[in-house]
Amino acid sequence: MSTDSITTRGEKKPAAKKKLFGGNVRQFGILFSLIAIIVLFQILTDGLTLSSGNLINLVSQYSYILILAIGMVMVIIAGHIDLSVGSVAAFAGIIVATSMAEWNFSWPMAIVLGLVVGVLIGAWQGMWVAYVGVPAFIVTLAGMLIFRGGNQLIGNANTVPVPEGFTIIGAGYLPEIGPDTGYNNLTLLLGIIVAVAIAVREWRARSVQKTMGSEMSPLWVSLLKVGLLDAVVIYATFLFAGGRVGTSFPVSGIILGVLVLLYSFVTRNTIIGRHVYAVGGNKLAAELSGVNSRRVNFLVMMNMSVLASLAGMIFVARAGASGPQDGLSWELDAIAAVFIGGAAVSGGIGTVIGSIVGGLVMAVLNNGLQLLGVGSDLVQIIKGLVLLVAVGVDVWNKRQGRPSLIGFMTRRRTPMAPAEAAPAVVPAAGTPSTVRPPDVPTN
Amino acid sequence: MSNAAESNQPVGQPAAHHVILEMRSITKEFPGVKALSDVSLTVNAGEIHAICGENGAGKSTLMKVLSGVYPYGSYSGDIIFQGAEVRFKDIRSSEEAGIAIIHQELALIPELSITENIFLGNEPTRWGAIDWVGAKRTALELLARVGLRDDPDTLIKNIGVGKQQLVEIAKALNKSVKVLILDEPTAALNESDSQHLLDLIRGLKGKGISSIMISHKLNEIEQVADSITIIRDGRAIETLDVQADGVNEDRIIRGMVGRSLESRFPDRTPNIGEVFFEVRDWTVQHPQVAERMVAKGSNLTVRRGEIVGIAGLMGAGRTELAMSVFGRSYGTFLSGQIFKDGKEIQLRNVSEAIDHGLAYVSEDRKALGLNLLDDIKRSVVAAKLSKISAGPVVNDSKEFAIAEEYRKNLRIKTPSVDVGVSTLSGGNQQKVVLAKWMFTDPDILILDEPTRGIDVGAKYEIYGIIQSLAAQGKGVILISSELPELLGLADRIYTIFEGAITDCIDGAVADPETLMKSMTSAKKKVQSR
Numbered sequence: 020m021s022t023d024s025i026t027t028r029g030e031k032k033p034a035a036k037k038k039l040f041g042g043n044v045r046q047f048g049i050l051f052s053l054i055a056i057i058v059l060f061q062i063l064t065d066g067l068t069l070s071s072g073n074l075i076n077l078v079s080q081y082s083y084i085l086i087l088a089i090g091m092v093m094v095i096i097a098g099h100i101d102l103s104v105g106s107v108a109a110f111a112g113i114i115v116a117t118s119m120a121e122w123n124f125s126w127p128m129a130i131v132l133g134l135v136v137g138v139l140i141g142a143w144q145g146m147w148v149a150y151v152g153v154p155a156f157i158v159t160l161a162g163m164l165i166f167r168g169g170n171q172l173i174g175n176a177n178t179v180p181v182p183e184g185f186t187i188i189g190a191g192y193l194p195e196i197g198p199d200t201g202y203n204n205l206t207l208l209l210g211i212i213v214a215v216a217i218a219v220r221e222w223r224a225r226s227v228q229k230t231m232g233s234e235m236s237p238l239w240v241s242l243l244k245v246g247l248l249d250a251v252v253i254y255a256t257f258l259f260a261g262g263r264v265g266t267s268f269p270v271s272g273i274i275l276g277v278l279v280l281l282y283s284f285v286t287r288n289t290i291i292g293r294h295v296y297a298v299g300g301n302k303l304a305a306e307l308s309g310v311n312s313r314r315v316n317f318l319v320m321m322n323m324s325v326l327a328s329l330a331g332m333i334f335v336a337r338a339g340a341s342g343p344q345d346g347l348s349w350e351l352d353a354i355a356a357v358f359i360g361g362a363a364v365s366g367g368i369g370t371v372i373g374s375i376v377g378g379l380v381m382a383v384l385n386n387g388l389q390l391l392g393v394g395s396d397l398v399q400i401i402k403g404l405v406l407l408v409a410v411g412v413d414v415w416n417k418r419q420g421r422p423s424l425i426g427f428m429t430r431r432r433t434p435m436a437p438a439e440a441a442p443a444v445v446p447a448a449g450t451p452s453t454v455r456p457p458d459v460p461t462n
Numbered sequence: 463m464s465n466a467a468e469s470n471q472p473v474g475q476p477a478a479h480h481v482i483l484e485m486r487s488i489t490k491e492f493p494g495v496k497a498l499s500d501v502s503l504t505v506n507a508g509e510i511h512a513i514c515g516e517n518g519a520g521k522s523t524l525m526k527v528l529s530g531v532y533p534y535g536s537y538s539g540d541i542i543f544q545g546a547e548v549r550f551k552d553i554r555s556s557e558e559a560g561i562a563i564i565h566q567e568l569a570l571i572p573e574l575s576i577t578e579n580i581f582l583g584n585e586p587t588r589w590g591a592i593d594w595v596g597a598k599r600t601a602l603e604l605l606a607r608v609g610l611r612d613d614p615d616t617l618i619k620n621i622g623v624g625k626q627q628l629v630e631i632a633k634a635l636n637k638s639v640k641v642l643i644l645d646e647p648t649a650a651l652n653e654s655d656s657q658h659l660l661d662l663i664r665g666l667k668g669k670g671i672s673s674i675m676i677s678h679k680l681n682e683i684e685q686v687a688d689s690i691t692i693i694r695d696g697r698a699i700e701t702l703d704v705q706a707d708g709v710n711e712d713r714i715i716r717g718m719v720g721r722s723l724e725s726r727f728p729d730r731t732p733n734i735g736e737v738f739f740e741v742r743d744w745t746v747q748h749p750q751v752a753e754r755m756v757a758k759g760s761n762l763t764v765r766r767g768e769i770v771g772i773a774g775l776m777g778a779g780r781t782e783l784a785m786s787v788f789g790r791s792y793g794t795f796l797s798g799q800i801f802k803d804g805k806e807i808q809l810r811n812v813s814e815a816i817d818h819g820l821a822y823v824s825e826d827r828k829a830l831g832l833n834l835l836d837d838i839k840r841s842v843v844a845a846k847l848s849k850i851s852a853g854p855v856v857n858d859s860k861e862f863a864i865a866e867e868y869r870k871n872l873r874i875k876t877p878s879v880d881v882g883v884s885t886l887s888g889g890n891q892q893k894v895v896l897a898k899w900m901f902t903d904p905d906i907l908i909l910d911e912p913t914r915g916i917d918v919g920a921k922y923e924i925y926g927i928i929q930s931l932a933a934q935g936k937g938v939i940l941i942s943s944e945l946p947e948l949l950g951l952a953d954r955i956y957t958i959f960e961g962a963i964t965d966c967i968d969g970a971v972a973d974p975e976t977l978m979k980s981m982t983s984a985k986k987k988v989q990s991r
Contacts, residue, residue, distance in 0.1 A: 308898070
């Protein structure tokens with residue numbers, strides 16, 4: 020059996036470095052690019068990039084693009100694209116603003132209304148894509164026109180302001196409570212929770228690996244990994260907590276964080292998440308495995324529009340008003356983030372975390388160049404080149420025969436069940452325990 | 463068989479004995495499989511040379527070597543064409559030399575006209591622009607030569623398969639072809655179109671054009687071929703002169719299947735129970751061509767613990783039957799019933815089929831069986847995620863444990879179940895697919911070409927798995943192009959020809975010749991037993 024080769028344990032030594040970064044060269048390449056860009060701008064701007072004010076600004080300014088990227092990566096994994104997100108965001112924004120300004124909606128009711136609008140638009144577009152079979156490119160190109168026009172129709176191409184209460188989701192910060200520590204106490208608390216969660220998660224992963232007897236990374240790798248991540252978290256916590264009085268970690272950043280956790284979980288650990296990858300990876304094989312690909316496509320498109328509505332509302336809240344130019348070319352930023360984050364145009368590959376990192380690359384780049392006073396003309400050129408080079412390197416890597424296992428990092432087995440809940444090896448019914456074929460004949 | 467002594471004529475001189483083409487000791491290997499070993503072939507000028515062999519014997523591979531699909535350097539051996547050694551680097555270079563191949567799947571563009579297709583890649587120009595007037599005039603001449611009277615402006619999609627085949631030949635003639643390779647030219651044609659095509663090939667022979675024809679239809683070969691080379695297991699077994707050797711169908715079949723079956727299958731004592739799965743009067747229409755039936759009133763029964771073979775040549779409707787039964791995943795269902803455990807069941811889609819205990823292992827592992835982007839453990843559980851999920855949430859630990867269990871039991875050779883299925887060899891990928899379907903707890907497993915493209919050792923292991931599934935009381939439907947495999951494993955063998963079940967033979971008494979006869983002719987219709 021010449022083609023079957025078993026990698027012996029001895030050959031797996033170099034894997035330690037990979038384990039540290041999650042076994043994914045490509046994605047940790049992007050992560051390093053992000054770190055390199057941050058360091059570069061930190062030096063070029065004389066420390067302005069990693070200042071409290073700038074960091075807080077960065078999060079609240081780009082959270083809505085990152086929210087779009089979460090939905091977009093699922094659309095792209097399933098093998099589609101959504102060009103309408105900017106228009107959908109603007110459409111939802113104007114309806115929400117109008118509902119409060121003219122129809123006397125309270126702001127929580129307006130948010131619900133905005134989400135309902137997202138569901139309806141998503142169902143509309145999903146129907147065309149999944150059940151009529153029109154390519155998503157066309158459906159959402161049409162949607163881009165329809166909902167941009169809808170925004171201007173409802174708002175009479177004017178700007179509609181939103182009340183103070185509503186702005187909290189876009190311009191709000193964690194409030195000041197408790198004793199005066201010189202820092203924002205809630206932000207500190209949040210930082211501690213995140214730092215502890217990182218350590219607990221790693222510890223759990225190790226204990227499950229141990230009970231199942233699967234391959235474990237050395238202890239120092241885990242410790243170093245947790246140490247590095249927690250150092251970053253603590254450093255960032257003090258930056259966010261130590262800003263100008265009245266500012267702290269933005270509410271929109273918290274919404275983003277919750278969504279990232281939620282959708283990482285959905286894409287990795289739920290049946291529907293698996294089905295999205297299956298349909299994007301090989302639609303025919305998925306259908307022959309009993310996956311209802313139409314339903315998957317419908318839900319993915321619908322989800323995207325709901326997130327677009329949410330992003331639109333956050334933007335409106337931050338700007339204090341909804342206008343006819345809201346959300347222009349957001350779709351391009353979101354799509355760029357997803358592809359920089361390692362998704363494949365042909366579908367089946369991509370991760371939520373990767374897309375967030377990709378989005379952060381774009382955000383930091385944008386922000387840094389602005390801090391340096393580079394004109395928007397040059398900023399666009401640079402962003403375009405970064406996108407091209409990032410994907411080009413990926414394609415080139417694949418052609419070199421190095422399999423680009425994008426998504427391995429976040430799609431890695433991260434057991435949800437604690438160790439004791441992990442079942443002993445359950446022999447699946449139908450497993451022939453008697454199959455022990457004798458040695459292969461020489462013939 | 464052309465031996466080396468005969469073929470030792472000096473290279474570079476005009477060929478004697480009217481030999482136009484000679485392939486010498488061609489060996490072609492794919493990773494893990496030796497597709498051709500030391501095959502030689504001699505074709506005379508103006509002859510029709512048929513190549514016969516079972517599916518997978520290496521016929522198409524040989525023709526792909528000849529036509530440059532597999533470029534010089536990817537095989538070993540020499541090709542001598544018109545007295546000189548040739549080294550084709552792609553299809554274009556072989557076409558320029560005068561060798562044209564007409565594939566089973568036609569390479570025409572449906573949205574273009576006959577003329578445009580004939581001149582595709584070879585457009586006549588005048589002053590830098592395409593000379594459509596001249597092209598059309600030439601096209602008319604070419605169409606006349608192949609006996610096609612359609613307007614050359616007709617779009618390809620608007621003419622039938624038979625005429626498309628003729629357009630392909632016209633396209634080849636335009637390139638002043640000396641040797642025409644036809645891969646299963648009549649497979650998709652009806653009786654009269656086939657006859658027309660065969661007459662045309664004979665006519666071309668009169669004009670000095672040699673044809674190499676691959677066909678499963680032995681009666682046609684007997685009718686038109688001058689000589690026949692038989693290929694078996696990647697070796698040229700013999701070359702027969704139809705006139706001199708008095709060749710008939712039986713003689714060809716003997717050459718195609720003649721091999722011993724010594725101990726290529728694990729021992730097994732069948733333990734067969736009652737009939738528990740039955741397909742009645744199953745009639746299915748082709749998804750595009752309404753008048754074509756891919757299953758014609760087929761009846762099939764499976765007993766507990768039984769391995770039921772389905773034999774048929776490529777395109778006979780084996781896969782179509784299987785997939786249409788498996789939740790109507792192929793074609794348009796017209797009529798028929800499915801019974802399981804005495805009760806009629808409705809299988810309207812794949813998930814219903816899975817819920818009723820059916821499993822289908824596709825013949826096309828890469829296109830239909832696996833998501834090649836996935837890793838092993840995810841692939842194993844993909845067809846029944848609900849089994850390891852609490853509500854919507856997949857339990858990763860269970861998934862890992864189950865994948866490990868199958869890795870051990872099926873001996874999937876991999877360092878870890880975390881690696882991608884694309885890194886596995888064909889045999890191990892197939893084991894993953896089997897694991898995926900075993901995990902769904904099926905009662906009926908339909909295995910479509912389960913050992914295609916797999917090396918001998920892995921085949922043996924997969925045979926063992928199939929037998930153990932039957933031993934557990936499951937019904938196994940085994941579709942295979944390899945007759946020895948069916949004869950070695952199946953308790954009963956149905957034969958299919960052109961969508962209809964033609965015979966049902968007891969595996970113990972079946973022999974290759976009877977099977978091949980039932981597979982190549984509509985002998986009789988079999989009722990379910």
